[in-house]
Amino acid sequence: MNLNKDLLGFGSPDTLPVISISASQSLNASAALREPISTGLPRLDETLDDSPADQRRSGGILRGQVTEVFGPPGVGKTSLALSIASNALRDGGKVIWIDTSSPIPTCRFKLTNPELDNLIYFRAPTLPHLLSLLAHPPKGFPPEETSLIIIDSISALFPGYFLSAAELKDRLTQGKIADRSQLQWLLNRKWNVISDVATHLTRLAARNIAVLALNQTHTKIKGQPRATLHPLVAGGTWETNVQTRIVLYRDLPDMRFAEIIKRAGKTMPVRLTELIVSFRIENDGLHEVEEAKSPEILEPTPSRKRKAENEVADSQDEDSEEEYEWVGDALLDEN
Numbered sequence: 106m107n108l109n110k111d112l113l114g115f116g117s118p119d120t121l122p123v124i125s126i127s128a129s130q131s132l133n134a135s136a137a138l139r140e141p142i143s144t145g146l147p148r149l150d151e152t153l154d155d156s157p158a159d160q161r162r163s164g165g166i167l168r169g170q171v172t173e174v175f176g177p178p179g180v181g182k183t184s185l186a187l188s189i190a191s192n193a194l195r196d197g198g199k200v201i202w203i204d205t206s207s208p209i210p211t212c213r214f215k216l217t218n219p220e221l222d223n224l225i226y227f228r229a230p231t232l233p234h235l236l237s238l239l240a241h242p243p244k245g246f247p248p249e250e251t252s253l254i255i256i257d258s259i260s261a262l263f264p265g266y267f268l269s270a271a272e273l274k275d276r277l278t279q280g281k282i283a284d285r286s287q288l289q290w291l292l293n294r295k296w297n298v299i300s301d302v303a304t305h306l307t308r309l310a311a312r313n314i315a316v317l318a319l320n321q322t323h324t325k326i327k328g329q330p331r332a333t334l335h336p337l338v339a340g341g342t343w344e345t346n347v348q349t350r351i352v353l354y355r356d357l358p359d360m361r362f363a364e365i366i367k368r369a370g371k372t373m374p375v376r377l378t379e380l381i382v383s384f385r386i387e388n389d390g391l392h393e394v395e396e397a398k399s400p401e402i403l404e405p406t407p408s409r410k411r412k413a414e415n416e417v418a419d420s421q422d423e424d425s426e427e428e429y430e431w432v433g434d435a436l437l438d439e440n
Contacts, residue, residue: 141165142196142253142315145188145391146363149382153349155369165192167369168252168315171306171346173259175320175336176353181361182319184386185353186255187213189317190224191390198252199223205235206261215389223250232262232298239305251314258319259302260337267295300342307346318347359385360394 143150143165154164166172166189174182187210190200194216200223202209209226216224225248229235235256238246247254268276273291276282282291310316322334350367365380366373373380383394 140168143192170348171316172349173318173347174351177322180353180355188391193253194220199250201225201254203227203256205229253315255317260321296340299340303343303346
């Protein structure tokens with residue numbers, strides 16, 4: 106396994122060239138771009154395939170797209186990513202794992218040494234490191250035959266660089282921020298950076314690579330009928346660039362659920378039984394649970410629209426983004 110722990114030297118002017126292809130070439134390459142990588146959960150793979158039933162192959166997350174997996178701590182996001190990475194390596198591809206918070210648990214890979222040699226590890230301990238890697242990558246990044254790039258996690262780097270909306274509003278009240286226009290500018294900085302990251306990830310995916318971004322959640326109370334969980338990294342550009350979205354949650358201590366809420370760029374109805382797969386995490390990997398009852402969760406309630414003249418929105422597109430909420434007791438206790 107190649108270890109590249111310091112990315113400070115990645116501010117190289119040798120950026121990747123922009124390659125133009127004709128429309129016919131793009132259409133001919135579309136089949137390759139949809140080549141899936143198994144999640145290790147057969148029913149989840151099948152559900153991720155949006156093809157007609159009589160045309161379905163072995164499914165999974167698609168190359169050529171950005172896939173997001175989000176959920177509260179302890180629901181199995183990293184375990185699912187490890188399972189996907191293992192399958193990509195067994196298929197003969199190279200996998201790039203970008204770690205932003207904690208070292209990759211290589212001991213959980215059940216792979217041979219030749220397969221592990223195709224696992225390339227990068228440490229991005231700060232947001233500037235990640236931006237430098239994506240915007241000014243080192244020569245040869247990503248290497249040929251790369252089939253999967255995992256970022257664990259995309260959201261871990263943002264809290265340390267951007268104050269929350271509540272903290273910024275407090276500073277405005279205290280006179281530490283000049284006026285509301287400066288407040289709005291400070292609020293927009295985070296969403297502009299998220300937009301840049303999303304654009305770079307999409308460009309990487311266009312090289313016939315599956316990009317998997319793990320995302321944490323935060324709890325919103327204000328303006329909601331009850332405490333709700335939302336992806337920490339969000340916004341209009343992020344939503345546009347993420348083609349597939351899977352949310353993980355848990356009910357019992359050992360029972361997890363994976364729900365597909367966006368597939369092939371299309372937002373799916375929430376709480377459809379056919380889009381929810383239950384599984385457990387064992388020492389030897391992920392295992393589906395047949396006919397497990399989904400946790401009892403109330404139907405989403407539309408969020409209250411807030412008056413723009415009275416409040417500054419907590420996010421760039423808060424009123425236009427779809428709201429996701431999980432109100433099971435186990436979920437609310439986790440975050």
